[in-house]
Amino acid sequence: MTALVRIPRPARAPHMPDTPLPRRRHRPADGGGRLVQVLVAHAARAGCRVAIEIVSVTPWSSATFVGSVATLALTAAPCPALARWLAALPEAEIPLGRDLVADLAVEDRRAAGDGVRLCVLICNGAAGT
Template identity: 65%
Template sequence: MTMMERIAHTPMPAARPRLRSNDGVDRLTRVLTAHAARAGCAVSIDIRSTEPWASATFTGTVATLALTFTPSPAVTRWLADLPEADLPIGRDLVADIAVVPAPGDCCLSVLICNDAANGCA
């Protein structure tokens, strides 16, 4: 059997579904840190958890982000304005962002829709 015959008879491995990493969440943490800096706030953001999410038309991620900062009027304003902020993260879309007070710190609950710019799930 020639090499070409062997290649032709070798079964192709089944295609695996493309898994999304936390790239969108990582990009969001960088965007949020820069957004806070432009508002005069120094914040540190840690990814606390991520969970897959899906609707009838989109797939995405729900992320919980822990914020560390020194309290100030600028941070208070930034957190109050954050749910209405435009936070571009490439092809993905921040569909919802909520500030969640937690004992001893502050968290963000964020819904990111994957590939929302292309209108595909």
């Protein structure tokens, strides 16, 4: 018969570093918060100061992708830089890490008093089933 001997565990796992891990930047977990942050920064680089509010986020899927459609309300003071940014926005590269902005439409409702709406199709980094 073999005797069982208790093997003591080390106080700290050998693969864990002794130095603390660097703090990660805050990334909103909701479906549109990160997109809003990226678009506000993108507008700022174009010389525009904008405020963006999430109106709705709806799940979306196709045969090969899953994601969501985000509808956003944009508020900004009219200026030439804003007009140029909005005109170029549908073709702009919007970096979202693993996610992909597959489509972005700008709907200008300012004449009707509703402001500007953005409709954004975001595909997740993982393929759908």
